[in-house]
Amino acid sequence: MHEQRYSQTAIAIHWLAALGITAAIAMGVYMVALPMSPARLRLINWHKWLGVSILVLSTVRLLWRLTHRPPADLPMPSWQLRAAHLVHGVMYALFFAVPLTGWTYSSAAGFPVVLFGVLPLPDLVSPDTSLAAVLKALHVTLALTLGAVITLHVMAVIKHQLIDRDGILSRMDPWPIRNLEA
């Protein structure tokens, strides 16, 4: 039973990332619709700080994933396994691509990222208005793609949990004690 679950570290990172990424996408969608105001600037900065935090968390996550074996796949048709692994791979790629394009966009737009308002991060490119426009479009496209892929991932979990009833969610349950009591 134990090897059917992800490690506590992997589970913690998963839910922390889920929370952070959902918040970052929601902030991004909301803030770009705001008119120029202190509220907009504050959200943009928080969004950048969150994005950099997600980038750091994703690096830890990738290193953990590469050095720890995940639990064996649940029995399911091979096309579903291939699709699940493809979705995981795309998500991992976007965990890096989305924050990195955002950071690069910020550099190109002439706004260095200062993490939490105190730690200046290096500029990835020099300020360039036309490059900034391209990077903005790329960042938005990749972020919305990540949102779509996460939706697919969640829908697959719901399908497995509620229709196949294969207990897939318990693999990522951060409180396994509760399951033992149930």
Added chain:
Amino acid sequence: MKSLRRITCCASALLVFFPAYAQKLEPAQSEISFAFKQMGVPVEGRFSTFAGQFSFDPKKADPGKVVLIIDTGSARFGSPDTQTEAVKAEWFNVAKFPQATLESTAIAAAGPGKYDLTGRLSIKGVAREVRIPVALARAGAITVATGAFTLKRLDFKIGEGDWSDPSMVANDVQVKFKLALSGIAAP
């Protein structure tokens, strides 16, 4: 012929007694820039249009007077959004206050090539006294005056309403200038 000589003579006399007439700001070689922080993020800008009136003689104990006129609508930023914002009523209010001026009230020598300028800085209808250390350096026929000082943007109502929160846009603004002047006597 005689009258022409008199005119030339008078003109020369004017140049000698009123050196201001020959002192000119060279805009292409001059810069006025400023920098501030926005949630810790450095933002830089500059003014592209400014003019000045100078009557300055470094050899005199009271070296003269300087007036600088800056077009507030010429503030240039790296980001187009910032530039659009800067002209608005909350910031420079360019429609109502198209110019900022610095008028010296006293210039005092403070060592070789160094001066302390005291003057009235007027921005957005608010005038404040400022003290600015200025260094002069000569390069050929050009005298370059450089200096820097810090002003509090809220003193001049730059960034009103929601924008007056200094935790969002810092109150301190570092102003830097390099003014290339022609026609100033060698020290």
